[in-house]
Amino acid sequence: MKFIKPKDIENLYDTLDTTEQQYLLAGGTDINVQINNGIIRDPNIIYISHLKELSGIEETNNEILIGSTTSFKDVIESRIIKKYFLLMYNSLQNFASPLIQTSATIGGNIANGSPTADVIPILLALNAKLLICSKSNKREVPLKDFFTGYKKNVMKNNELITKIIINKNAEQKYQTYYQKVGSRNSLAIAKVAVAGIKKVVKEKIIDIKLAVGSLNEYPRRLFKVEEYVTGKRLTEIDFEKVEELLNSEITPISDFRSDKEYRYHVCVNLIRTFLNE
């Protein structure tokens, strides 16, 4: 195992271009577990959390930019996040434990790509984008298009996530919803998570974004359910139809945390609750 600490961001990009079998280490709360368990063998570890360009929360005219190595502690203590994204501010208060919050980063949670990652459904509901950079290229990728399979994503070997970008108005005038169901309130991995925002005018849903975690190989939006309920009054929604569409969009599994029937029924109930609110 080799450790590399780039001296600045340019040196990081050069290192990414020239190193084989490389893994970034931000807070280390996921990757250290994978190294200890032998899932990752003989890696070249590249530290990134000391690079100031990658951390902090900035406000521009229309957007909020969150540096990828911003810790969850800094996210939940940020006045900017509290002002613009109460959904994220409230939902992440119980993330892991206070100790883990000081190291774990928002970019690490996304890049690690666990189906249970807490921040991904919230960012999907807020329609976030990722700024992905390499030495020679910068591109914005909507988070909804980032994952391609279980722990797989569109990033190339020499790229990293530098920022998470959210429109300032993403949840303005929307009702918001988040439920994470786990064995206890903190230090618990989600069995099911549902995040959503909806705008209702004269009792009609005119816009909705719904995302789930722990129900597929990666967290995802429920586009078919969204499309079906958009433009409908609550009284016009056929919940059997919602269940049918949901069935085609989620693939819950049974594992040591929960069984698939439980996950399915909890998901149906949470979505029904949000739609009925």
Ligand SMILES: Cc1cc2nc3c(=O)[nH]c(=O)nc-3n(C[C@H](O)[C@H](O)[C@H](O)COP(=O)(O)OP(=O)(O)OC[C@H]3O[C@@H](n4cnc5c(N)ncnc54)[C@H](O)[C@@H]3O)c2cc1C
């Ligand atoms: C005790 C404990 C409790 C936990 N509880 C929770 C919980 O409640 N909810 C939850 O969602 N997670 C939880 N986790 C998982 C973990 O803390 C989070 O996923 C965390 O956000 C990962 O961030 P990190 O900075 O530590 O990532 P790291 O471990 O440093 O990196 C994780 C992966 O992402 C890659 N990576 C990191 N940063 C970038 C980047 N900027 N660009 C591209 N790739 C990058 C790394 O190469 C690595 O593959 C827990 C972990 C532990 C050990």
